[in-house]
Amino acid sequence: MISERLLSQLPQDIQRLVRGVSNRSVADFEKLCDRIANCSASEIRILQPALYMHLDPDRIPEKSTPAAATDIELARWSLSGIIKSFNHCLGTGPREYLISTWNRVALWLIFFHNQFVMRRANYRPISRRLAVDLVGCLLHFSVAAASGRDAVLITTTPALYYPIVESWLLALKIKDEDVLVIDQHPYYRSSFGLQFASIEFILPVARIVCMKDKAFMTTMLEVSGDIGRLVSTALGYVIHIGSMAQDPKKVTDPRRSLGALAHTFSNCVIVIFELSKHSAAVREEFILQLSVKKIFLNCRAFQLLLSSIERMDPTAGKLSFVWSFDYLVLLLARANNTIPVLYQALHSNAFETAMSIKGPPVEADKYCHKKSFLVILHGYLVYDKILTYACTHVDAWSSAFTPNVIQDETVRKGWLAVKMKIRLYASLKSREEMMRRPSPNEKGWILRCYCGDTREDIQLKQCSECQVVRYCSKRCQRDSWYTHHRWSCKFLKAAVGSSTSHYVKRSLCLLSGLEDHVISCKWEDIQSQVDAARREYPQDQDRLVVKVTVHQEEVSVRPLRDYLFLFNGLSENEVVDRLSSWPDPRGHLRRPFCCSVIAIYDRHSSQQILFSPRTALDMETVRLSGNR
Numbered sequence: 001m002i003s004e005r006l007l008s009q010l011p012q013d014i015q016r017l018v019r020g021v022s023n024r025s026v027a028d029f030e031k032l033c034d035r036i037a038n039c040s041a042s043e044i045r046i047l048q049p050a051l052y053m054h055l056d057p058d059r060i061p062e063k064s065t066p067a068a069a070t071d072i073e074l075a076r077w078s079l080s081g082i083i084k085s086f087n088h089c090l091g092t093g094p095r096e097y098l099i100s101t102w103n104r105v106a107l108w109l110i111f112f113h114n115q116f117v118m119r120r121a122n123y124r125p126i127s128r129r130l131a132v133d134l135v136g137c138l139l140h141f142s143v144a145a146a147s148g149r150d151a152v153l154i155t156t157t158p159a160l161y162y163p164i165v166e167s168w169l170l171a172l173k174i175k176d177e178d179v180l181v182i183d184q185h186p187y188y189r190s191s192f193g194l195q196f197a198s199i200e201f202i203l204p205v206a207r208i209v210c211m212k213d214k215a216f217m218t219t220m221l222e223v224s225g226d227i228g229r230l231v232s233t234a235l236g237y238v239i240h241i242g243s244m245a246q247d248p249k250k251v252t253d254p255r256r257s258l259g260a261l262a263h264t265f266s267n268c269v270i271v272i273f274e275l276s277k278h279s280a281a282v283r284e285e286f287i288l289q290l291s292v293k294k295i296f297l298n299c300r301a302f303q304l305l306l307s308s309i310e311r312m313d314p315t316a317g318k319l320s321f322v323w324s325f326d327y328l329v330l331l332l333a334r335a336n337n338t339i340p341v342l343y344q345a346l347h348s349n350a351f352e353t354a355m356s357i358k359g360p361p362v363e364a365d366k367y368c369h370k371k372s373f374l375v376i377l378h379g380y381l382v383y384d385k386i387l388t389y390a391c392t393h394v395d396a397w398s399s400a401f402t403p404n405v406i407q408d409e410t411v412r413k414g415w416l417a418v419k420m421k422i423r424l425y426a427s428l429k430s431r432e433e434m435m436r437r438p439s440p441n442e443k444g445w446i447l448r449c450y451c452g453d454t455r456e457d458i459q460l461k462q463c464s465e466c467q468v469v470r471y472c473s474k475r476c477q478r479d480s481w482y483t484h485h486r487w488s489c490k491f492l493k494a495a496v497g498s499s500t501s502h503y504v505k506r507s508l509c510l511l512s513g514l515e516d517h518v519i520s521c522k523w524e525d526i527q528s529q530v531d532a533a534r535r536e537y538p539q540d541q542d543r544l545v546v547k548v549t550v551h552q553e554e555v556s557v558r559p560l561r562d563y564l565f566l567f568n569g570l571s572e573n574e575v576v577d578r579l580s581s582w583p584d585p586r587g588h589l590r591r592p593f594c595c596s597v598i599a600i601y602d603r604h605s606s607q608q609i610l611f612s613p614r615t616a617l618d619m620e621t622v623r624l625s626g627n628r
Contacts, residue, residue: 001022001049001050001053002018002046002047002049002050006046007046009042009043009046010043010046010047011043013035014032014035014039014043014047016028017029017031017032017035018032018047018050020032021050021053021054022050022053024054024070024074026070026073026074026077029054029073029074029077029078029081030077032047032050032077032081033077033080033081033084036081036084036085036088037084037088039088041088041089041093044085044088044089044093044094045089045093045094047081047085048085048093048094048097049097050081051078051081051082051085052078052082052097052101052104052105053078054071054074054075054077054078055075055078055079055101055104055105055108056104057103057104057107057108059071059075060075060107060108060111061111063115063120063121064115064116064121064122064123064124064125065123066123069125072125072126073125075108075111075112076112076126076130076134078108079105079108079109079112079134079138080134082094082098082105082138082141083134083137083138083141086098086141098141098142098153099153102142102153102157103157105138105142106153106157106159106160107159109134109135109138109139109160109163110159110160110162110163112126112131112134112135113131113135113163113166113167114163115131116128116130116131117131117132117135117163117166117167117170118166118170132167132170132171135163135167136167139154139160139164142154155213158215158219161215161216161219162219162223164216165216165219165220165223165224166223168271169223169224169230169233172233172234172236172237173233217275217278220275227275227278227279227282228279228281228282228285228286230271230275231272231275231276231282231286231291232286232289234268234271234272234275235268235272235286235289235291235294235295237268238265238268238269238272238294238295238298239294239298241261241264241265241268241298242265242297242298242301242302244261246301246305258302258305258306261302262302262306262319262320263319265298265299265302265320266319266320266322266323269295269320269323269324269327270323272286272291272295272327273323273326273327273330276327276330276331277330280334280336283330283331283334283335284335284336287331287335287337287340287341287344290344291327292327292328292331292341292344292345292348293344293345293347293348294348295324295327295348296324296328296344296345296348296349296350296353297348297349299320299321299324299350299353300348300349300350300352300353302320303320303321303353303356307356321353321354321369322369324350325350325354325369325372325373328341328342328345328350329372329376332376337502337503338380338602339380339383339385339386339503340385342376342377342380342386343385343386343389346377346386346389346390346393347389350373351373351377351393351397352397352400354369354370354373355370355373355397355400355401355411355415356400368408368411370408370411370414371410371411371414374411374414374415374418375414377390377418378417378418378421378551379551379601380601381418381421381422381425382425382507382510382511382514382550382551382600382601383503383504383506383507383510384429384503384506384507384509384510385503385506385507387422387425387426387429387507387510390422391422391426394419394422394423397415397419398415398419401415401416424517425510425513425514428510428513428514428516428517429509429510429513431513432509432510432512432513432516433509436509436512436617436621460472461477463477463485463489465489465490465493466488466489466490466492466493466496467493467496467505468492468493468496468505468508469485469488469489469492469620484619484620485620487578487581487582487619488582488616488619488620490567490568490570490578491567491578491611491615491616491619492616492617492619492620493568494566494567494568494610494611494616495508495511495610495611495612495613495615495616495617496508496610497566497602497608497609497610504600504610508613508616508617509617511550511598511600511610511613512613512614512617514550514598515548515550515596515598515612515613515614516614518548518550518553518555519546519548519555519596521553522548522553522554522555525555526546526555526557526592526593527592529546529555529556529557530544530546530557530592530593532557533557533558533559537559540559540560540561542576542594543559543560543561543572543576543594544557544558544559544560544592544593544594545557545558545559545560545562545563545593545594545595545596545597546593546595546596546597547563547596547597547598547599547609548596548597548598548599549598549599549607550598550599550600551599551600551601557593560572560575560576560594560595563597563609563611566597566609566610566611567611576594579594579595582619595611595612595615596612596614596615597609597610597611597612598610598612598613
């Protein structure tokens with residue numbers, strides 16, 4: 001209770017109300033909460049004990065009943081007064097008092113959540129809407145109060161995990177349509193000047209705890225029953241936010257409402273990002289569900305809307321992209337197949353969004369996203385699917401790199417290097433395809449039988465061993481085996497590798513052209529390295545392999561034995577014998593090294609080693625074209 005000395009420092013009307021509150025007067029407590037808005041910071045600090053006096057844990061009823069109505073109302077106005085004191089006093093008084101009495105507050109929050117938010121009580125003197133506001137605001141302020149202390153108020157109260165998760169799922173389910181755009185909030189005014197949705201209170205709390213405490217993930221699974229359902233719900237809310245942002249009826253004040261929506265969008269993406277870290281199955285499932293595409297399409301919509309509003313703070317739009325980009329990077333680092341991930345992003349204007357983001361760095365922006373996106377794109381141009389898309393859009397992308405739009409000179413130089421790569425790779429691919437696909441009527445198949453059958457209804461069947469070459473009949477497959485495929489089969493398999501093989505198959509002509517280009521450019525360096533390797537490995541004079549790192553245009557020389565893992569159980573002698581048995585019409589075996597391999601990125605940060613695509617294709621296509 002407030003001492004008489006401190007009480008005497010308050011205005012007479014407030015003194016009278018405080019005495020009424022101490023006598024359990026609900027009406028006086030309501031009037032006191034209304035009066036807080038007109039109190040000075042020093043008066044609010046004096047009032048703190050009065051706001052907490054009726055949050056006695058021993059007065060919490062087992063359930064809401066008429067007999068407990070007075071205790072519930074007093075607790076309700078206690079929570080309301082605490083929230084209002086935070087709103088109107090920026091000093092340390094309310095914050096320190098909340099920290100010191102948090103255990104009492106938390107128990108009442110759990111009661112309000114269980115009885116009124118989740119509607120588990122038959123007697124509900126408080127609406128769900130009001131209960132959501134009270135619980136959500138106090139959880140939000142608990143994070144703010146513990147700023148710099150790792151959200152200790154939440155993490156030391158695991159009993160709050162269930163209310164947090166249940167409130168979050170409820171907010172996602174009902175989509176907060178009835179509370180998102182109300183101009184005046186009875187308890188809380190945000191920095192955007194309008195009410196946050198209840199999900200906006202819950203998600204920052206969930207985000208902080210997700211990153212700190214594994215027990216929270218367990219709670220999420222227990223409450224939801226399935227982590228995939230959680231991600232699906234969050235992704236659905238991302239789509240819903242995007243539609244709301246473009247609905248004039250929902251956006252009463254564009255500058256404020258869109259800023260709040262963009263902030264909520266960012267927090268939803270953060271939850272998807274965090275949950276995707278914990279489950280490989282979820283990552284793969286939601287790649288198939290086009291999660292990246294849906295997120296970036298809505299991110300782009302936000303950016304275009306926000307950029308059209310004068311005096312709009314660009315931070316909100318930038319933050320939504322930064323977290324979307326972090327989700328993309330996570331998938332590129334951990335997904336089983338990364339090419340469709342990046343393709344989804346590009347197809348959803350992620351490149352355009354990244355390059356047109358303006359404004360100062362935000363807290364979550366750990367690095368320049370423009371430069372990072374260029375690095376990623378540069379690394380994945382070796383895949384035909386990505387290169388084809390880039391070739392289609394390279395001219396449109398170039399228009400975004402004028403000095404007026406992109407003021408960072410290093411970013412513009414980085415784009416120039418990427419654009420040159422796109423042009424070069426497209427040229428090498430086209431030249432290679434013309435050489436290996438002499439007939440224009442091959443239905444797009446580079447590696448297929450050349451029996452001359454031109455029927456439109458041919459059902460091509462692929463070789464079951466290499467799974468690359470396709471045949472129109474068993475007879476063609478048998479003839480092919482005896483003429484040449486017995487030489488090329490295992491080498492084609494080694495050239496596509498075991499991971500992301502579908503996209504490597506489609507990229508074989510491109511990879512062959514890139515390999516040939518790097519070897520030609522680095523020929524003198526290769527000869528020097530081969531001479532050095534012969535001195536270092538005298539027992540491997542005729543069994544040296546050149547490794548071509550395509551992305552960096554680097555070469556190195558090592559013994560064949562270091563790359564035997566590529567050949568599916570073949571011994572070193574068997575590899576050499578099979579290469580030697582091949583007629584080699586282009587003189588591959590007359591080079592100063594046995595063969596070459598290439599290194600490409602199958603994930604953003606890891607390499608995949610493949611047998612020489614040029615040699616493997618020659619073993620198949622040169623013989624095929626010669627036998628037609």
